[in-house]
Amino acid sequence: MTTAAPWAPTVFRPREIDVEPSAAGLKGHLGSLDIEAMLVERKALVWRGFDVGRVDFEAMVDMLLPTRWSYRHGNSPRTKVGDNIYTSTEYPAEYTISMHNELSYAARYPSRLLFYCEQAPASGGATPVVNGAAWLAALDADVREAFAGGLRYRQNLHGGVGLGKSWQATFETESRDEVEQFLGATGAEWHWRQDGGLRVEQPGPSTVVDERTGQEVWFNQADQWHAAGLGDETAVALAAIMSEEDMPQSVVFADGGAIPVEYVTQVRERGLAQAVDVEWSPGDLMLIDNVLVGHGRRPFTGQRRVLVSMAG
Known part of the structure; x- marks a missing residue:
């Protein structure tokens, strides 16, 4: 064989x-x-x-x-x-x-x-x-099952001064109307903050099935958006000054549940290993x-x- x-x-x-x-x-x-x-x-x-x-x-x-x-x-x-x-x-x-x-x-x-x-x-x-x-096949069955319901990505984009990217840089425009028109076609939820920033919540899948090949593939950025992906020192420093809800970006399961750190670590490490x-x-x-x-x-x-x- x-x-x-x-x-x-x-x-x-x-x-x-x-x-x-x-x-x-x-x-x-x-x-x-x-x-x-x-x-x-x-x-x-x-x-x-x-x-x-x-x-x-x-x-x-x-x-x-x-x-x-x-x-x-x-x-x-x-x-x-x-x-x-x-x-x-x-x-x-x-x-x-x-x-x-x-x-x-x-x-x-x-x-x-x-x-x-x-x-x-x-x-x-x-x-x-x-x-x-x-990458998908390399993950443990319980991790794949936990992610099966999808994800919810959260962004806090500042209006010019702050941590992370501004909404202007993110959407390559100075127009709030253009941003709203763009987001209106995505299924996202958003609101403008009193400080001039923008909060966006975007649902997304953990995997997709490629229609050309029929293959199911791992397809998300949970490990990059999760606080654990920042590294221990950075995550601790940010947690000392703001809640995860207020971080420039974060991610939870689609139902709002927290994603365990060990799941994020497994996704990251096995992707790199493959x-x-x-x-x-x-x-x-x-x-x-x-x-x-x-x-x-x-x-x-x-x-x-x-x-x-x-x-x-």
Whole structure:
């Protein structure tokens, strides 16, 4: 009896696919592929050694992401550096970013993410990617059952000064009307606070069944929104000055029940354990299916600049 090889992204290199090691060679290669079918089958695609420059990346976005999305309702700190092109999450280099699917806490989430390495770090800084079906299967049955009823995400977005992101940065607008119009289509509950901030509560599932493959995958950000995901010292410091209800972001089960710390820890650790690290060199590209695959970031030293764009 043979054991199937563990899942890993498919990597393309110029010599292996007999194309010129240049951005032009990559464009020709991409034009010959059925990207949608390949992405559904292989989940994550990596291109190395094509000498893709920053301007070239813009052209790759046009080819691989037919409809670029903005990062509206995004909760992680980023800088917008082009036409719906952003830096990857700007989080201190010494910390791991746990596995997650982009905007999985929101009613509207992208189907694809395209990453580009503009500057590789001195060491570390890989982007781990995980097969969402394998992540789900790795969890204990009682954890899967506890999460089955879904989640409720809570945000307290300040109006310009405070912890976390402002509502203006989160929704990329200064207009309250635009925010209300956006949220009105999401099933969220919200109210404007007297201090100028915005409180949002958004229901969401713990898993989704991908309609293309029939696979059920782990699909939420409970471990990132839970206070336990902040690390012991940070969680204790925040708890000393505010209740969990008032934190910039928090999460509970859909019925309002607290999520046990040990469940959050298991989700985080087993997601990272199932992940495959994608190391970066300047000019590398990676395209992932944002439903079938989660991603994160390993700690690093030196300067790291990885850009990302997303599509519906």
